[in-house]
Amino acid sequence: MKELCPRFEKAMQLFSKRWVGLILFELLEGSKRFSEMESELPVSGRLLSERLKMLEKEEIIERRVYSEFPVRIEYILTDKGRALEPVIKEIQTWSEGWITEQELEDENTKP
Amino acid sequence: MKELCPRFEKAMQLFSKRWVGLILFELLEGSKRFSEMESELPVSGRLLSERLKMLEKEEIIERRVYSEFPVRIEYILTDKGRALEPVIKEIQTWSEGWITEQELEDENTKP
DNA sequence: TACACTAACTTACTTAAAGTAAGTAATAAT
DNA sequence: ATTATTACTTACTTTAAGTAAGTTAGTGTA
Numbered sequence: 001m002k003e004l005c006p007r008f009e010k011a012m013q014l015f016s017k018r019w020v021g022l023i024l025f026e027l028l029e030g031s032k033r034f035s036e037m038e039s040e041l042p043v044s045g046r047l048l049s050e051r052l053k054m055l056e057k058e059e060i061i062e063r064r065v066y067s068e069f070p071v072r073i074e075y076i077l078t079d080k081g082r083a084l085e086p087v088i089k090e091i092q093t094w095s096e097g098w099i100t101e102q103e104l105e106d107e108n109t110k111p
Numbered sequence: 112m113k114e115l116c117p118r119f120e121k122a123m124q125l126f127s128k129r130w131v132g133l134i135l136f137e138l139l140e141g142s143k144r145f146s147e148m149e150s151e152l153p154v155s156g157r158l159l160s161e162r163l164k165m166l167e168k169e170e171i172i173e174r175r176v177y178s179e180f181p182v183r184i185e186y187i188l189t190d191k192g193r194a195l196e197p198v199i200k201e202i203q204t205w206s207e208g209w210i211t212e213q214e215l216e217d218e219n220t221k222p
Numbered sequence: 223t224a225c226a227c228t229a230a231c232t233t234a235c236t237t238a239a240a241g242t243a244a245g246t247a248a249t250a251a252t
Numbered sequence: 253a254t255t256a257t258t259a260c261t262t263a264c265t266t267t268a269a270g271t272a273a274g275t276t277a278g279t280g281t282a
Contacts, residue, residue: 004136004151006215011206012132018240021123025115034259040115044241049260058214069250070257080209087201094198095122098191103169104117129269145230155270160231180279181228 014058015087019043019051024081025088027061031076060084125169126198130154130162135192136199138172142187171195 014020022041026032032040038048052075055061060081066072077084125131133152137143143151149159163186166172171192177183188195 004133005203005206007206007210008136008203009133010210010215011202012136015202016127016129016132018127021127022115022120025119025123035257038259044243045260046242046262047240050240067249071248071259073259083205083209087198087205090198090201091122091126092116092119094194095116095118098194099118099121104121146228149230155272156231157233157271158269161269178278182230182278184230 014060017051017054019047020055021088021091023048023051023055024060024077024084027075027077027081028085028088031064031074033072033074037075055081125171128162128165130158131166132199132202134159134162134166135171135188135195138186138188138192139196139199142175142185144183144185148186166192 019041022043023037026037026040034045034048034052037043038045041048043051052061052063056063058080059078061075062078064074064076066074130152133154134148137148137151145156145159145163148154149156152159154162163172163174167174169191170189172186173189175185175187177185
């Protein structure tokens with residue numbers, strides 16, 4: 001196997017984990033709480049927790065704890081995370097230009 | 112659950128399938144044969160076949176059959192597929208700017 | 223005619239990741 | 253003591269990914 005760019009491979013490994021793109025999309029709007037993301041995305045608490053932990057480890061997001069009642073925890077993008085904005089923007093642009101109404105309908109009539 | 116852009120969601124669904132990004136990266140270099148991609152990427156024939164079929168269905172790639180001996184089959188990006196170039200480029204740019212040597216080493220010493 | 227060669231897949235099976243639902247921890251108000 | 257609230261965990265089921273062996277179609281060679 002030929003070696004392709006290992007940095008690109010690593011980045012794709014991140015992106016190809018489910019929900020990562022949508023979580024980043026959410027956080028580009030500003031910092032969010034766990035429960036906000038849980039209600040805005042069709043992701044379960046279990047996976048959201050797992051992904052946030054991973055993104056924190058990768059230093060793409062930061063977890064901020066506010067000792068109020070009840071406890072408030074906010075997730076916010078780091079510089080490394082904010083640097084992903086152009087990627088998300090390009091995916092948006094592409095999806096708006098190339099994903100047809102038909103394709104979306106097919107999705108919705110699946111179950 | 113709030114409805115976020117369904118086109119963006121659909122696009123992320125595509126990207127968050129393993130190997131899709133790397134297959135597109137390969138095909139941006141030009142048309143490729145099944146065996147070429149199989150040897151250049153650490154993906155098995157089973158999944159490569161599955162992903163190519165999916166990308167063809169999404170009209171991102173085209174499958175061209177040349178009746179030679181032995182049969183030659185080439186995969187090539189459609190306009191819709193080539194329109195993904197900026198996405199791939201932005202991921203490359205990000206990965207070059209933000210993925211550290213350290214992170215890559217950690218990966219390699221995992222097993 | 224039979225056997226071998228090649229590229230491009232398939233099929234059958236194992237392992238890992240994702241989805242679901244119920245449960246826990248910490249804190250404070252009643 | 254009981255309830256409320258947020259942010260998770262744990263245990264379990266289902267789906268997707270990984271591995272390896274097998275199949276198909278068209279030649280070409282003995």
